[in-house]
Amino acid sequence: MQAVNVRLIQIALLALILGSWQIGVTSGVIDRFFFPAPLDIVQQVISWVADPSFYKHVGITLSETVLGYVIGTGLGVAAGVWLGLSPYVARVLDPFIKAVNAIPRVVLAPIFVLWLGLGLWSKVALAVTLVFFVTFFNAMQGVREVNPVVLSNTRILGASRSDLLRHVYFPAAASWILSSLRTSVGFAVVGAIIGEYLGASAGLGYLIARSEGNFDAVGVFAGIIILALFVLIIDLLLDVAEKRLITWRPKAGEERPA
Amino acid sequence: MSIAARKISAVSQTSLPPMVAIDNVTMAFGSFVAVENVNLKVGNGEFLSIVGPTGCGKSTILNAIAGLLKPAKGAVSIDGATVGGVQNTIGYLFQQDALLPWKTAYQNVELGLMFRGVAAEERRAKVMAWLEKVGLKGFESRFPHQLSGGQRKRVQMAQALITEPKVILMDEPFSALDIHTRHLMQNELLRLWQEDRRAVVMITHDLEEAIALGDRVAVLAAGPRSRVIESFPVDLERPRNVSEIKLDPKFMTLYRDIWASLRGEVEKSYASR
Ligand SMILES: Nc1ncnc2c1ncn2[C@@H]1O[C@H](COP(=O)(O)OP(=O)(O)O)[C@@H](O)[C@H]1O
Numbered sequence: 001m002q003a004v005n006v007r008l009i010q011i012a013l014l015a016l017i018l019g020s021w022q023i024g025v026t027s028g029v030i031d032r033f034f035f036p037a038p039l040d041i042v043q044q045v046i047s048w049v050a051d052p053s054f055y056k057h058v059g060i061t062l063s064e065t066v067l068g069y070v071i072g073t074g075l076g077v078a079a080g081v082w083l084g085l086s087p088y089v090a091r092v093l094d095p096f097i098k099a100v101n102a103i104p105r106v107v108l109a110p111i112f113v114l115w116l117g118l119g120l121w122s123k124v125a126l127a128v129t130l131v132f133f134v135t136f137f138n139a140m141q142g143v144r145e146v147n148p149v150v151l152s153n154t155r156i157l158g159a160s161r162s163d164l165l166r167h168v169y170f171p172a173a174a175s176w177i178l179s180s181l182r183t184s185v186g187f188a189v190v191g192a193i194i195g196e197y198l199g200a201s202a203g204l205g206y207l208i209a210r211s212e213g214n215f216d217a218v219g220v221f222a223g224i225i226i227l228a229l230f231v232l233i234i235d236l237l238l239d240v241a242e243k244r245l246i247t248w249r250p251k252a253g254e255e256r257p258a
Numbered sequence: 259m260s261i262a263a264r265k266i267s268a269v270s271q272t273s274l275p276p277m278v279a280i281d282n283v284t285m286a287f288g289s290f291v292a293v294e295n296v297n298l299k300v301g302n303g304e305f306l307s308i309v310g311p312t313g314c315g316k317s318t319i320l321n322a323i324a325g326l327l328k329p330a331k332g333a334v335s336i337d338g339a340t341v342g343g344v345q346n347t348i349g350y351l352f353q354q355d356a357l358l359p360w361k362t363a364y365q366n367v368e369l370g371l372m373f374r375g376v377a378a379e380e381r382r383a384k385v386m387a388w389l390e391k392v393g394l395k396g397f398e399s400r401f402p403h404q405l406s407g408g409q410r411k412r413v414q415m416a417q418a419l420i421t422e423p424k425v426i427l428m429d430e431p432f433s434a435l436d437i438h439t440r441h442l443m444q445n446e447l448l449r450l451w452q453e454d455r456r457a458v459v460m461i462t463h464d465l466e467e468a469i470a471l472g473d474r475v476a477v478l479a480a481g482p483r484s485r486v487i488e489s490f491p492v493d494l495e496r497p498r499n500v501s502e503i504k505l506d507p508k509f510m511t512l513y514r515d516i517w518a519s520l521r522g523e524v525e526k527s528y529a530s531r
């Protein structure tokens with residue numbers, strides 16, 4: 001009953017905001033150059049979604065995101081596990097890692113365009129630099145925090161170094177990676193979009209940048225809404241993936257005290 | 259002191275060659291000497307219990323046998339071979355949860371055989387047999403967090419014993435369990451051990467457990483620089499039932515004798531904190 005009430009209030013609130021916005025625009029109180037009418041935005045969204053060529057843009061942004069995520073995670077796990085297991089190397093490299101991580105990624109976009117061109121790969125590179133560090137720090141932490149008792153036990157059971165990597169360290173790192181799945185996929189999306197926004201010939205970020213270039217506020221708002229939907233759908237997929245992948249962990253509320 | 263000396267010498271006269279020999283072992287963490295000049299021998303098929311106040315170095319000694327820690331002085335040998343690194347001819351039942359949380363009961367029990375390169379088919383037969391032996395048939399695909407404390411201990415037991423180790427080390431294996439589960443598990447341990455007697459070194463702070471399970475009880479002094487102060491043979495018939503044996507008059511006499519020796523050390527360890 002309460003849930004239904006909350007939902008009703010939410011819908012009423014949305015209708016109120018959009019309704020007064022729409023009325024404001026048609027009555028001329030709100031300047032439609034800066035705040036286009038909601039109905040126009042919806043129309044733009046619908047005409048995009050109905051247009052087959054629109055999916056080319058979605059497909060490109062999606063490929064950049066997936067490639068950025070997969071490559072960034074792969075490199076991050078490898079580096080994180082390696083440095084987690086070699087504290088000495090980690091100490092030596094520490095200032096360099098911190099310095100590189102401190103660079104705001106946006107400034108790298110022009111350099112990647114210079115190196116890799118305006119196509120897909122400069123965006124993937126930007127996404128990789130964002131995803132890499134999240135995964136890297138998580139994987140390193142995961143490896144360092146492996147329970148020493150579990151480790152001793154596995155060694156006594158006869159595990160070789162590669163057995164330990166495969167059955168203890170990588171799963172330990174993986175559990176951290178899974179817990180940072182949302183964050184890092186979010187970063188991959190941000191990397192792809194920013195890359196497209198700053199210089200591209202296709203993709204959702206490009207759509208927004210192009211509309212902006214034409215002073216087409218309707219296009220910008222429609223692009224933002226499409227982007228929000230895009231992220232929401234990815235989030236839903238991640239939800240399913242997470243539930244499938246982490247079966248070994250207690251779900252919230254299922255935890256045993258001892 | 260003379261009584262202690264007599265008892266220790268009586269023990270070292272066991273006719274069998276020792277499976278585990280701890281010779282003059284000193285264990286230190288930096289400048290902190292946890293145990294000093296410890297001598298202990300465990301015969302093949304013998305069940306040795308070690309008792310001592312908390313923090314006296316019981317786990318440290320066990321880790322030296324397992325090869326997880328290196329003695330500062332002296333040496334440990336298993337079946338005649340000096341311990342140089344982590345041993346995998348032993349089974350170690352840790353006090354804490356030592357199962358891999360991302361593997362099921364089945365996969366956890368399987369580990370030792372898998373690391374030894376045993377074929378999947380043979381592994382399967384053995385794992386299923388062991389899970390049944392420890393009363394976990396039907397729980398193969400449960401993850402550790404889906405098992406109770408007692409069930410997790412059973413999985414750990416199967417995991418440690420499936421490789422048929424020469425020596426079984428147990429560090430307060432049942433201390434985290436409630437009293438009923440503990441009795442159940444103690445009896446089960448005795449049953450498994452009786453089937454296939456191996457050398458056992460069990461640490462406990464529970465004197466009743468030490469006597470009920472062991473062939474011999476060694477008492478450690480309060481730390482630091484702990485050592486073995488006395489060693490008591492337990493001449494109670496086997497097979498034993500843990501809950502019933504506590505009513506045996508011989509058990510009670512032993513309990514009184516060992517407690518007389520242990521009590522002073524426990525008091526010392528309380529006084530020093
Ligand atoms: N890794 C370590 N570093 C320093 N001191 C340690 C370490 N492990 C154990 N100790 C100390 O050695 C002593 C014996 O510890 P332990 O063997 O765990 O005792 P217990 O008899 O309770 O098992 C304790 O005083 C403990 O504080």
Ligand SMILES: [Mg+2]
Nearest residue numbers: 316317318429
């Ligand atoms: Mg201990």
